[in-house]
Amino acid sequence: MSKTSTLQDVARVAGVSTATVSRVLSHPDMVSEATRIRVSNAVEVSGYRVNRAARNLRTQRAHSVLVLLPDLANPFFSAILEGISLNLSRKGYSMLIASTKQVHDSGERLIDYLDDARADGMIILDGGLDAEVISSLKVAAHSTRILFACEWVNETEFPSVRSENRRGTKAAVRYLHDIGHRKIGHVTGPEGNVLMQARKEAFVQEIIALGLEQQPEWLIPGDFSLAAGCVAAKAWIALENRPTAMFCVSDQVAMGFISEMSRRNFKVPEDVSVMGFDDIDLAEQFIPPLTSIRQDRLLLGQTAATMLLERLESPDDAGAEHMAIIPVSLIVRGSTAAL
Amino acid sequence: MSKTSTLQDVARVAGVSTATVSRVLSHPDMVSEATRIRVSNAVEVSGYRVNRAARNLRTQRAHSVLVLLPDLANPFFSAILEGISLNLSRKGYSMLIASTKQVHDSGERLIDYLDDARADGMIILDGGLDAEVISSLKVAAHSTRILFACEWVNETEFPSVRSENRRGTKAAVRYLHDIGHRKIGHVTGPEGNVLMQARKEAFVQEIIALGLEQQPEWLIPGDFSLAAGCVAAKAWIALENRPTAMFCVSDQVAMGFISEMSRRNFKVPEDVSVMGFDDIDLAEQFIPPLTSIRQDRLLLGQTAATMLLERLESPDDAGAEHMAIIPVSLIVRGSTAAL
DNA sequence: CTGAAAGCGCTTACAG
DNA sequence: CTGAAAGCGCTTACAG
Numbered sequence: 001m002s003k004t005s006t007l008q009d010v011a012r013v014a015g016v017s018t019a020t021v022s023r024v025l026s027h028p029d030m031v032s033e034a035t036r037i038r039v040s041n042a043v044e045v046s047g048y049r050v051n052r053a054a055r056n057l058r059t060q061r062a063h064s065v066l067v068l069l070p071d072l073a074n075p076f077f078s079a080i081l082e083g084i085s086l087n088l089s090r091k092g093y094s095m096l097i098a099s100t101k102q103v104h105d106s107g108e109r110l111i112d113y114l115d116d117a118r119a120d121g122m123i124i125l126d127g128g129l130d131a132e133v134i135s136s137l138k139v140a141a142h143s144t145r146i147l148f149a150c151e152w153v154n155e156t157e158f159p160s161v162r163s164e165n166r167r168g169t170k171a172a173v174r175y176l177h178d179i180g181h182r183k184i185g186h187v188t189g190p191e192g193n194v195l196m197q198a199r200k201e202a203f204v205q206e207i208i209a210l211g212l213e214q215q216p217e218w219l220i221p222g223d224f225s226l227a228a229g230c231v232a233a234k235a236w237i238a239l240e241n242r243p244t245a246m247f248c249v250s251d252q253v254a255m256g257f258i259s260e261m262s263r264r265n266f267k268v269p270e271d272v273s274v275m276g277f278d279d280i281d282l283a284e285q286f287i288p289p290l291t292s293i294r295q296d297r298l299l300l301g302q303t304a305a306t307m308l309l310e311r312l313e314s315p316d317d318a319g320a321e322h323m324a325i326i327p328v329s330l331i332v333r334g335s336t337a338a339l
Numbered sequence: 340m341s342k343t344s345t346l347q348d349v350a351r352v353a354g355v356s357t358a359t360v361s362r363v364l365s366h367p368d369m370v371s372e373a374t375r376i377r378v379s380n381a382v383e384v385s386g387y388r389v390n391r392a393a394r395n396l397r398t399q400r401a402h403s404v405l406v407l408l409p410d411l412a413n414p415f416f417s418a419i420l421e422g423i424s425l426n427l428s429r430k431g432y433s434m435l436i437a438s439t440k441q442v443h444d445s446g447e448r449l450i451d452y453l454d455d456a457r458a459d460g461m462i463i464l465d466g467g468l469d470a471e472v473i474s475s476l477k478v479a480a481h482s483t484r485i486l487f488a489c490e491w492v493n494e495t496e497f498p499s500v501r502s503e504n505r506r507g508t509k510a511a512v513r514y515l516h517d518i519g520h521r522k523i524g525h526v527t528g529p530e531g532n533v534l535m536q537a538r539k540e541a542f543v544q545e546i547i548a549l550g551l552e553q554q555p556e557w558l559i560p561g562d563f564s565l566a567a568g569c570v571a572a573k574a575w576i577a578l579e580n581r582p583t584a585m586f587c588v589s590d591q592v593a594m595g596f597i598s599e600m601s602r603r604n605f606k607v608p609e610d611v612s613v614m615g616f617d618d619i620d621l622a623e624q625f626i627p628p629l630t631s632i633r634q635d636r637l638l639l640g641q642t643a644a645t646m647l648l649e650r651l652e653s654p655d656d657a658g659a660e661h662m663a664i665i666p667v668s669l670i671v672r673g674s675t676a677a678l
Numbered sequence: 679c680t681g682a683a684a685g686c687g688c689t690t691a692c693a694g
Numbered sequence: 695c696t697g698a699a700a701g702c703g704c705t706t707a708c709a710g
Contacts, residue, residue, distance in 0.1 A: 018688080
C-alpha cells in the first residue's frame with residue numbers, strides 16, 4: 001500500500017499486456033468482453049489509479065483549465081467558479097485558479113500556463129488585462145485556447161460568454177420610469193471597464209429613448225466597490241437638483257450608496273430609489289432588500305466551461321460558437337419605490 | 340512558433356547535451372559560467388518553457404495542491420484562497436480547486452487527487468466530511484499530505500491551521516459584558532460543526548466565568564447562513580425574557596438577524612445589540628456597521644500553504660508544526676451599544 | 679564540469 | 695482482439 005500500482009502491475013495480475021489494460025480503461029469497446037472483465041477485476045484488486053502526469057505527457061494534454069480572476073477576494077466570482085468547476089469536472093478536467101494581480105506580481109507570464117503544459121486552455125474573468133498581456137495571448141497557437149467570461153476585451157477576436165448587460169440596464173431604467181421616476185441617475189463603474197462602458201451606454205440610450213431629463217452630474221463616477229457607493233452618495237447629497245432614482249453599476253456600489261445615505265439620515269427608498277446590478281446573495285438580505293438585475297452566474301460559468309472544452313476538442317471547427325449571451329432578469333425588492 | 344521548443348532544441352542551439360540544459364535550469368551552480376551563459380541565451384532565443392507534465396512524471400511530483408471547499412459559492416473563503424494561492428505560487432506550485440459537494444456528486448473520490456498524481460497534497464476547508472472519506476484519507480501514505488484549515492476534524496491526527504475561535508468568542512462576551520450587558524444570547528452554528536462547537540463552548544464558559552444569567556432558550560440554533568439569522572430573529576422576538584445582546588456565530592447570521600429585526604420594526608442596537616464573527620468585507624458597510632471578531636483570512640491561507648509545503652518537502656521532520664493558531668481581534672462598530 | 683543513457687508511466691500506431 | 699515497441703520531455707545517478 002506504500003506505493004500506487006502501475007499499469008505494469010495490473011497487466012501482470014491480469015496476465016495481459018499494458019496496452020490491453022490501457023485499452024480497457026480508455027477504449028473498452030476495443031477489447032473482448034472476457035478480457036475486459038479480467039482486467040477490470042485486476043484494476044479493482046490492485047487499487048490502480050492512472051498516473052495523470054504520465055497520461056498528460058503521453059497525450060500532450062494537461063486535462064486542466066486555468067481560471068484567471070482579477071482578484072481572488074472578490075465574492076462576485078464564486079458562483080461563476082462553481083459553474084465552471086461543475087462542467088469541467090464532468091469532462092474529467094481539473095480547475096486551476098490564479099489571479100491577475102498575483103501572476104503579475106510574481107513575474108510569471110500568463111501565457112506560461114499554456115506554454116509549459118500546465119493547462120490546456122484558460123477562462124479569463126478579467127477584462128482589464130494589460131495590452132501587452134493581451135497581445136501575448138493573441139499568438140495564433142493560442143487563439144482557440146482562451147475564452148473570456150463575464151468581462152471581455154474590446155477589439156479582439158477572443159470568444160466570450162457574458163450577461164445581457166445592455167438589455168439588463170435598459171430594463172432597469174424602464175422599470176424606474178414605469179414606477180414614475182423621471183430624474184434618474186447612474187453610478188458608473190471604473191473608467192475603461194467594458195461592463196461599465198456597456199451599461200453606461202445602454203443607460204444613456206434608454207434615458208434618451210424615454211425622453212427623460214439628462215444632467216451630466218447625474219452620471220456619478222465610481223468603480224465596483226462599496227467605497228465607491230459611499231462616495232457617490234455624498235455626491236448625490238451635494239447636488240442641487242437630485243435624481244429621484246439611482247441605478248448603480250453593481251450591487252456592491254448600491255449597498256455602499258445606501259449605507260452612506262443611512263449614515264447621513266436619508267432614507268431609501270423614501271428619499272431616493274436605489275438599484276444595483278448582479279443580484280449577489282446578500283442583495284436579498286440587505287436593508288432595504290435590493291432591487292437588482294440578476295445575472296445567472298452559475299449558468300454563465302457552466303457555459304464558459306462547456307464552450308472552452310468544445311473549442312479545445314475541435315480546434316478547427318469554424319462553426320463553433322464565438323459568443324454566448326446569458327439572460328438577466330429584473331428582481332424588484334424594497335430599495336426602489338414608486339414616485 | 341507553432342510548437343513549443345524542447346530541451347533537445349535548446350541543447351542543439353547551445354551545442355550541449357540535454358543534461359546540461361536541464362542543469363542550467365534547475366541547478367545552475369553545477370555548471371560552469373561560460374556554459375551557463377551560452378545555455379541561458381539559447382533558452383532565451385528559443386523561447387523555451389519546461390514541459391510540466393514531463394517534469395512532473397520524472398520527478399514524481401505534481402507541483403500542485405488541491406484546495407477543497409465545502410461550497411465554491413461561499414464568499415467567506417475567497418480571502419483564504421488568496422492567501423493560499425499567494426504562498427503556493429511563490430514556491431512554484433499551482434492551486435487546484437474542488438468542492439466537497441461536486442467531488443461527491445461526480446462519484447470521484449477525494450483521495451484520487453493524491454493517488455493519481457494530480458496533486459501533491461491538499462488543504463481542506465471543510466470540517467464536515469463523511470467519516471468514510473476521512474478514514475480513506477487516514478491511510479499512512481497520505482498523513483503528511485493533508486492539512487485542515489479554518490475548520491478541522493475532531494479525533495484525528497491531521498495537522499491544521501485555525502483562528503482563535505475560543506479566545507475570540509470570550510473576547511466578544513467580555514466586551515458585551517463590559518459595556519453593560521448582563522443578558523447575552525448566542526445564535527449557534529450548524530449542529531456538529533467544529534467551529535460552532537468551539538464557539539458555543541467558549542461562549543457558555545465565559546458566561547459562567549462572568550457570572551451572567553443563563554437561559555437555555557437564549558442559545559438559538561442556526562447555521563452559518565443569512566436565513567438562519569432571520570429565523571433566529573423571529574425566535575428572539577418570540578421570547579418573553581429577551582437578551583439585550585446577541586453574539587452570532589458568523590457575520591452572515593448577524594446580518595440576517597439584523598435584517599429581520601428591521602423588517603419587524605425593531606432597532607439595532609437600540610433594542611438589542613448584535614455582533615458577528617469573521618469580519619467579512621461587508622461587515623463594515625452593513626447598516627448598522629457590524630461589530631465583529633476579525634479573522635485574518637489572508638494570513639490563515641498563507642500559513643496553511645506554507646505549513647503544507649514544509650511537510651511535503653520534509654515528510655520525516657517530526658519537529659514540523661502540527662497546528663497553527665491565527666490571532667483574531669475585536670472590531671467594535673455600530674451594531675452594539677452600551678446598555 | 680559534462681555527456682550518454684536509463685527510465686518516470688502511460689498511449690497508440692503497427693503488425694499479427 | 696492483442697502484444698511488442700516506440701516515444702511523450704524531462705531529470706539524474708553514473709562515469710569520465
